[in-house]
Amino acid sequence: MEAKIDKIKQQLQSQGYKLTPQREATVRVLLENEEDHLSAEDVFMLVKEKAPEIGLATVYRTLELLSDLHVLEKMNFGDGVARYDLRNDSSHHHHHHLICVQCGAVDEIMEDWLLPLEERLEQQYNFKVLDHRLDFQGICHRCNDKAKNEKNDKNE
Amino acid sequence: MEAKIDKIKQQLQSQGYKLTPQREATVRVLLENEEDHLSAEDVFMLVKEKAPEIGLATVYRTLELLSDLHVLEKMNFGDGVARYDLRNDSSHHHHHHLICVQCGAVDEIMEDWLLPLEERLEQQYNFKVLDHRLDFQGICHRCNDKAKNEKNDKNE
C-alpha cells in the first residue's frame, strides 16, 4: 500500500504536482476499494470520513488529475455518473466488466480476450488500437444463484 | 424508408403510442443519418430544419421512448452526451465501435466477434449475458492515411 502510494507520489512529482494530504487521502480510499468502481460522490463520502474538511471539487480535481496521469481510468456505465478504477502496472489495461442489470454489481475479468481481435483490427481495418473497453450486461452469478435457490425453496 | 417508418409506427401503436408528426420527423432524421451517432442536440437541430416548432424536450422524450422500444440504442462514448443508434432487425445488436481519438469519428463493425466469449462467460462465470458493448479507441484509417501522406510529402 505504502509502496503504491510512493509510486503515485513519484508520478505526480515527475509532472510537477504534489501529493497533498487531500490527494493522499483520496488515493488511499481508492486503494482500499480497489474492487469497486467508485463514483466521485462515493470517493468524496469515503474521504470525508478521514479528512472531513475536504471539498467535493478537490475530489473531482484529484480524480481528473489522476486520470490524466493514467493512474486512474475514468469510465462510464451509462448510469449518469463517472466511475473510477485504479489502473494496474501493466501498460495496457485489459479488464472487462460484467454489469449485473438486476443488482447493479460490476465484476471484473482480468483476462485479456481481445488481443487477437486487436490484431485483426489493425490489419483488416487499418485501425491502430490504443485502448478498448468491453462490458457485458446481464445477470451475475449471485443473482443467478439466488434465483435458483428461491426456485428450490418453492415457498412463494 | 417508408417501410421502416411503417414498422416503427406499428411498434409504437402496439404499445399504445402514436407516431405523431414530431416523432415521425425525429425518426426520419435518424433514418437519414443512420451512419452517424447523433446526440439529442444533433437530432434536435436536424429536426428543427423540417419542423421548427419542435421542442428539445420532445426530442428527448422521443429518443427515450424509442430506446425503450428497442428501436434505438442509447449509448455513451464518455464525451458527456448520450448518442443514439438505430437498431437493426436482428434481435441482438452486435456491432462494435472504432472511436478515433484524433478526429472523433466513430465507425462500426457489424461482425459479431463475441459469441464465443459469451458462451465462455456463461459457463465459466455463471453470468447470463443479455447485451454487450465493445469499443476500441485508437487512430482510424483516415487519420492513419493522412499521417502517411504527410510523411511522404516531406514538406513540413
Add this chain to the structure above:
DNA sequence: TTCTCTGCAAATGGTTTGCAAGTAG
C-alpha cells in the same frame, strides 16, 4: 371525455470553474 402528447420554462444533478486564501519549495 379521456388519455396521449407537446412546448415552454423551471428544476435537477453531476461536474466544472472563479476566486481569494493557504501552502510548499
Add this chain to the structure above:
DNA sequence: CTACTTGCAAACCATTTGCAGAGAA
C-alpha cells in the same frame, strides 16, 4: 516570491419534469 492547491459558492450543461394547452380516439 512563485506556482501549485484548496474550499466554497456559483456557474455549467445535458437531461428531466411540471404544467397547461393541443390533439386524437
